Amino acid sequence: MxxxxxxxxxxxxxxxxxxxIALGYTMVYGVMKLIxxxxxxxxxxxxxxxxxxxxxxxxxxxxxxxxxxxxTIVMVSGxxxxxxxxxxxxxxxxxxxxxxxxAVVSALGASIFLQNVIMVVWGAQYRAYxxxxxxxxxxxxxxxxxxxxxxxxxLTAILVMAGLYLFINHTRLGLAIRAAAIDQGxxxxxxxxxxxxxxxxxxxxxxxxxxxxxxxxxxxxxINFNMGQLYGLKAFTAAVIGGIxxxxxxxxxxxxxxxxxxLGDAYVSGAWKDAIAxxxxxxxxxxxxxxxxxxxxxxxx
Amino acid sequence: xxxxxxxxxxxxxxxxxxVEAIHxxxxxxxxxxxxxxxxxxxxxxxxxxxxxSGLVRPKAGEIHFKGQRIDVLRSHEVVQLGVxxxxxxxxxxxxxxxxxxxxxxxxxxxxxxxxxxLARVYELFPRLLERQKQMAGTLSGGEQQMLAIxxxxxxxxxxxxxxxxxxxxxxxxxxxxxxxxxxxNESGVTIILVEQNxxxxxxxxxxxYVLDVGRLALEDRAERLLNNPQVRDAxxxxx
Numbered sequence: 001m002x003x004x005x006x007x008x009x010x011x012x013x014x015x016x017x018x019x020x021i022a023l024g025y026t027m028v029y030g031v032m033k034l035i036x037x038x039x040x041x042x043x044x045x046x047x048x049x050x051x052x053x054x055x056x057x058x059x060x061x062x063x064x065x066x067x068x069x070x071x072t073i074v075m076v077s078g079x080x081x082x083x084x085x086x087x088x089x090x091x092x093x094x095x096x097x098x099x100x101x102x103a104v105v106s107a108l109g110a111s112i113f114l115q116n117v118i119m120v121v122w123g124a125q126y127r128a129y130x131x132x133x134x135x136x137x138x139x140x141x142x143x144x145x146x147x148x149x150x151x152x153x154x155l156t157a158i159l160v161m162a163g164l165y166l167f168i169n170h171t172r173l174g175l176a177i178r179a180a181a182i183d184q185g186x187x188x189x190x191x192x193x194x195x196x197x198x199x200x201x202x203x204x205x206x207x208x209x210x211x212x213x214x215x216x217x218x219x220x221x222x223i224n225f226n227m228g229q230l231y232g233l234k235a236f237t238a239a240v241i242g243g244i245x246x247x248x249x250x251x252x253x254x255x256x257x258x259x260x261x262x263l264g265d266a267y268v269s270g271a272w273k274d275a276i277a278x279x280x281x282x283x284x285x286x287x288x289x290x291x292x293x294x295x296x297x298x299x300x301x
Numbered sequence: 302x303x304x305x306x307x308x309x310x311x312x313x314x315x316x317x318x319x320v321e322a323i324h325x326x327x328x329x330x331x332x333x334x335x336x337x338x339x340x341x342x343x344x345x346x347x348x349x350x351x352x353x354s355g356l357v358r359p360k361a362g363e364i365h366f367k368g369q370r371i372d373v374l375r376s377h378e379v380v381q382l383g384v385x386x387x388x389x390x391x392x393x394x395x396x397x398x399x400x401x402x403x404x405x406x407x408x409x410x411x412x413x414x415x416x417x418x419l420a421r422v423y424e425l426f427p428r429l430l431e432r433q434k435q436m437a438g439t440l441s442g443g444e445q446q447m448l449a450i451x452x453x454x455x456x457x458x459x460x461x462x463x464x465x466x467x468x469x470x471x472x473x474x475x476x477x478x479x480x481x482x483x484x485x486n487e488s489g490v491t492i493i494l495v496e497q498n499x500x501x502x503x504x505x506x507x508x509x510y511v512l513d514v515g516r517l518a519l520e521d522r523a524e525r526l527l528n529n530p531q532v533r534d535a536x537x538x539x540x
Contacts, residue, residue, distance in 0.1 A: 172411065179394055179405050186392040188356055191380030191409035191456060 005144045015258020016157030020212035021235030022250035024205030030181030030245035037107040040232020041114035046210025047223040080210025081203045088202035119225040237281040243291020307332045313362035322348045323515045337494045337502040340512035346495040355379040383459035387449040395438025406455030422451035443474040467498045499536040
């Protein structure tokens, strides 16, 4: 158990990335009852937009690491938010009154389309972020090592999620999003413009997913056009573990999945890492399909 | 009925996926009235209210409110004009507190002081004050109905649509809810009341409309409907 604390921190770091992506799935599902299958590709897009600014334009060399990362976060979130908004307008909004299956097929189509656009623009090979962007600092405390980059990823994700939590629970728009997720018709009767709420979740979710892509690029150093498939699937698993549609659930589910995977990797077998995640998904679906944070109150009729 | 009608439905036709639920319904509501809409299950009562609120778009016909055509508006715009609804089945936001539910009722009143309105709702329904911080889903059926009505008042409506407020409630509670509806009306809110409890609704209302599978079967002053043999047989039960 020598590196137990290290493993926990690593698990939380990976988990916070899953959580960021999972939030996009869960917010869209909450309001539209639709799995946005293209969400993993928006994550990939975030990684490549980050690559464009940090590597192609070398913002790290131009602005210095701190400012470069700050500006890149803005550019990445902004561009994936825009892409998400366009996706909603083009692939989902025209199908709002159609059969549910039509929207699912449209989502799958959008996913394949985006993945191929990314491949055409940036190529099918792996692309590398520069390793020298963040200083390679590793703190050692009581025999455990804490790399700066790990803390950076974890803290960025946690900060953004805290911001989202405040937004959802303490603003007028946040209230509208929660209401529309509980009962879209009742929200309309309250005067909530549900079309606007849907537009907003298709801006916030992709922005968070894109940011997660950037963090993965900075953390692991290499990215690929189809990286969104596995991350998307893992994050979707995290959203289901927490209870799909439930915002705190996505955060908790992501962190939990990251911990589970990392500890499984360290103490069971690295080969089983992905299997552990999907076994967790199956167990949750069988034994607690509403997720670990199921609604605290049962609806009375 | 000398005054210009507050709400007017003209030959309204509503269909769900090709199946017509309402076939050409016309009715009007004068300012200050309580109008009840009666009819069996499937007569189209709730559909009529949903069409007024803009949740289902009519296939044909028009809805006018204060002289403005509203069937072309979106639901939130209808609320902004002063038409709110306490829908069938209450549809309170279960995982939110009573107070959050009430604040959502005032969603269209951006940036306004809600304290006087909250105080008024708590005065009408003291039970809600006791349960202020409780999740709405944990309330009893009667309390949820109070919340649904209170929530619909928070927008300061001109016209309040109530869909089956007595459904599933104990007789004593029904009496108290109906008394509250009366006092809401006396404070100047025009009300359309959809009810299965026809006797109680007709005692409260000024006028009534009876629907039969999507068509208007009868319309008259409430006390005359109460004594109408047809209505007595079909909706009031033998007495």
